[in-house]
Amino acid sequence: MKESFVSIQDLTLTHQHKSVLKDLNWTINTGEQYVLFGESGSGKTSLAKIISGQLCAIGELKVNFDNNSHLPAEVLFVESWYQFKNLEGVANFYYQQRYTSQQAKDTLTVHAELVSYGKEKGLHLDQVEPILEALNFASFASSQLIELSSGEHKKLQLVKALWLKPQLLIIDQPYTGLDAASRKNLNLLLDEVSEDGVQLILISNDTELPTSINRFAEIKDGKIGMSHAKAATSVSVEKDLKEIPxxxxxxxxxxxxxxxxxxxxxxxxxxxxxxxxxxxxxxxxxxxxxxxxxxxxxxxxxxxxxxxxxxxxxxxxxxxxxxxxxxxxxxxxxxxxxxxxxxxxxxxxxxxxxxxxxxxxxxxxxxxxxxxxxxxxxxxxxxxxxxxxxxxxxxxxxxxxxxxxxxxxxxxxxxxxxxxxxxxxxxxxxxxxxxxxxxxxxxxxxxxxxxxxxxxxxxxxxxxxxxxxxxxxxxxxxxxxxxxxxxxxxxxxxxxx
CATH class of the missing domain: 3.40.50.300 (P-loop containing nucleotide triphosphate hydrolases)
Incomplete structure (x- = not known):
């Protein structure tokens, strides 16, 4: 019997005396491309951090990498927000700094960031060019990191992830801050890397998804359950508002x-x-x-x-x-x-x-x-x-x-x-x-x-x-x-x- 790619058993996580995940079990087989959804605060991001090794929890977790694959035996988690640092390694910025050109020179350019990442991961710069073009990001090569908008920071995270092509890629809110054209091209790029062997877990409540997505999972009450595609979309219901002060x-x-x-x-x-x-x-x-x-x-x-x-x-x-x-x-x-x-x-x-x-x-x-x-x-x-x-x-x-x-x-x-x-x-x-x-x-x-x-x-x-x-x-x-x-x-x- 073939071993599953990801095996999670009896996973439990408590945060500030509140139970987030309760005896959660999840098996991901090779070739399964997931969308993970659920209400805000249900534990989606926490689970992603546990799988990627950024957060500890009680239970059993095993990722069975393919040693014969040409892809890096790595779990890469792309968070919803990219925390960059200046040239001195400090990440404590205030938001007005983005508009002060003198202070902006304290951070790397997009090109320098990509060069550094490529060197760290053993990647070739020529392989990133098609990704930059597809996400309409090539023109930002000389921009300082602090000058980028939230959508542009998201693109930089995605560029690096698609360039690396790890065996397991988890993306938290992949479409956040992206315009319609970028969302469409991102889905095409995700389909391409999945064909090359990358397994995906997208944390998203969006309905426009890559065609390679073939599984849907929902976290509810601390546990995970399988779902059909239609269940991944929220029902539109107006709430009764209290009287305004x-x-x-x-x-x-x-x-x-x-x-x-x-x-x-x-x-x-x-x-x-x-x-x-x-x-x-x-x-x-x-x-x-x-x-x-x-x-x-x-x-x-x-x-x-x-x-x-x-x-x-x-x-x-x-x-x-x-x-x-x-x-x-x-x-x-x-x-x-x-x-x-x-x-x-x-x-x-x-x-x-x-x-x-x-x-x-x-x-x-x-x-x-x-x-x-x-x-x-x-x-x-x-x-x-x-x-x-x-x-x-x-x-x-x-x-x-x-x-x-x-x-x-x-x-x-x-x-x-x-x-x-x-x-x-x-x-x-x-x-x-x-x-x-x-x-x-x-x-x-x-x-x-x-x-x-x-x-x-x-x-x-x-x-x-x-x-x-x-x-x-x-x-x-x-x-x-x-x-x-x-x-x-x-x-x-x-x-x-």
């Missing part, structure tokens, strides 16, 4: 009718021009969708709006009625804004509790460093209750499942009832039900007249309140348009970006 029913106090005004804005890094003659006006109360392929300039555009980009002073940029550089500080600007972005989430204070994380939104800090007056403490308590986080309020933010972490950050962004809410791919990594619930909350919270800029690739995964769209392509404005129900429906079917 009174202090958020009032319209924000607007300081200007124009929230953002850009006139022929240009941003360059050396010879590389990232934004070219951007003209854009966002008026109070408008709900905008910002779209574009990976590398189109979306994150840089938002960094101007959020006050983080140093080149804003060299451009004609007006925020909340004042020209940038007229004497206001970055903190003056942030008082008007509530923000969620993948980078901000990554660099958030790991020592903050749920309550502290929400309260920090009053002061635009990444943790709470002062005591709140009674009135503000009451508002935090109201939001904790509104978002269903009462049982978690004293827990560390980082200890929560991803879906709840995003709810905490949403609560943090709206605690001061800001004039402008910037949500940069806020549902990245969430499943269908979590995304729908999150956007349902956004619709409710923005009903008081709050201005919204929302970044999302899929038209079918957006708040219904979106009314206008700006599309970037290679740093230029390609489309500015008003959206109606019919337009949204057509674009939802095309999913162009």
């Amino acid at each position: 009174d202090f958020l029913k009032e319209s924000p106090l607007y300081s200007s009718e124009e929230i953002v005004k850009m006139v022929d804005v240009n941003i360059s890094y050396g010879e590389k021009q990232v934004l070219k003659k951007i003209n854009w006006v966002v008026k109070a109360g408008e709900k905008w969708l910002l779209q574009g392929h990976n590398g189109s300039g979306k994150s840089t555009l938002l960094s101007l709006v959020n006050g983080d980009h140093p080149q804003s002073y060299a451009n004609e940029l007006y925020l909340f009625g004042n020209r940038r550089g007229s004497g206001e500080s970055i903190w003056d600007i942030k008082q008007h804004i509530g923000l969620i972005s993948p980078e901000f989430h990554w660099y958030f204070d790991a020592s903050a509790t749920v309550w502290q994380s929400i309260a920090s939104g009053f002061y635009d800090t990444v943790g709470l460093f002062q005591q709140l007056p009674y009135s503000k403490s009451q508002q935090v308590d109201e939001l904790v209750d509104y978002f269903g986080l009462t049982g978690n309020k004293n827990e560390l933010l980082t200890s929560l499942p991803l879906g709840k972490q995003r709810l905490v950050l949403l609560a943090r962004t709206i605690i001061k009832n800001p004039e402008l809410l910037i949500l940069d791919e806020p549902c990245q990594g969430l499943d269908q039900q979590q995304t729908q619930h999150f956007n349902q909350l956004v619709d409710e919270l923005c009903s008081n007249g709050m201005t919204l800029i929302y970044v999302g690739h899929f038209e079918s995964q957006l708040p219904t309140c979106i009314e206008k769209r700006i599309l970037l392509e290679k740093g230029e404005v390609k489309v500015v348009e008003s959206l109606n129900t019919q337009t949204r429906h057509c674009e939802a079917r095309s999913n162009l970006v």
Whole structure:
């Protein structure tokens, strides 16, 4: 009888006195290509870390590598977030550093990172070129790691994994931050490596998968069970929302009718021009969708709006009625804004509790460093209750499942009832039900007249309140348009970006 490729018996994992995996059993045979799914916090990532040797657990685990295979006898786990380091080996960055070119020189370029990885793994550089082209990543060779967006970091992880071609490749949320074209090409690349003998475990709730996927497994109540493909898709169900807190029913106090005004804005890094003659006006109360392929300039555009980009002073940029550089500080600007972005989430204070994380939104800090007056403490308590986080309020933010972490950050962004809410791919990594619930909350919270800029690739995964769209392509404005129900429906079917 042929030995199974992966054998797991009676695997048990407890985290912070909570049972995550309970006597889990799983057998993976040669040639089986899996999608692993389950609710947020069910233990998917923990199981992947156990299989790859990054996490210890009680039980028996055996990976039977093929000694006759030309592929490396290795389990490679691609995490949902890539933790890079600077040239001195330090990984402690703050998210504004991405836009400061002088500090960006502290990190390797993409090319240097690939050269280092190839040398470490004994790989040839010429073999990585087709992968870079397929994922539209070749043009980023000279970019510093700290300059990359979340989607671009994901591509770098995937490039290295597909280049290595280990015998077992586990990818956590493979499509996170990728545009439609990149997702399609990634599936083709995954099919290619599977034909070459790589076995896949994709941790994903997505429905557009490689054709090589032939098995589906679900973690539920700490155990794993086999499933049919149809069961891997979440059923769309709207949740009943609690009544919104009174202090958020009032319209924000607007300081200007124009929230953002850009006139022929240009941003360059050396010879590389990232934004070219951007003209854009966002008026109070408008709900905008910002779209574009990976590398189109979306994150840089938002960094101007959020006050983080140093080149804003060299451009004609007006925020909340004042020209940038007229004497206001970055903190003056942030008082008007509530923000969620993948980078901000990554660099958030790991020592903050749920309550502290929400309260920090009053002061635009990444943790709470002062005591709140009674009135503000009451508002935090109201939001904790509104978002269903009462049982978690004293827990560390980082200890929560991803879906709840995003709810905490949403609560943090709206605690001061800001004039402008910037949500940069806020549902990245969430499943269908979590995304729908999150956007349902956004619709409710923005009903008081709050201005919204929302970044999302899929038209079918957006708040219904979106009314206008700006599309970037290679740093230029390609489309500015008003959206109606019919337009949204057509674009939802095309999913162009």
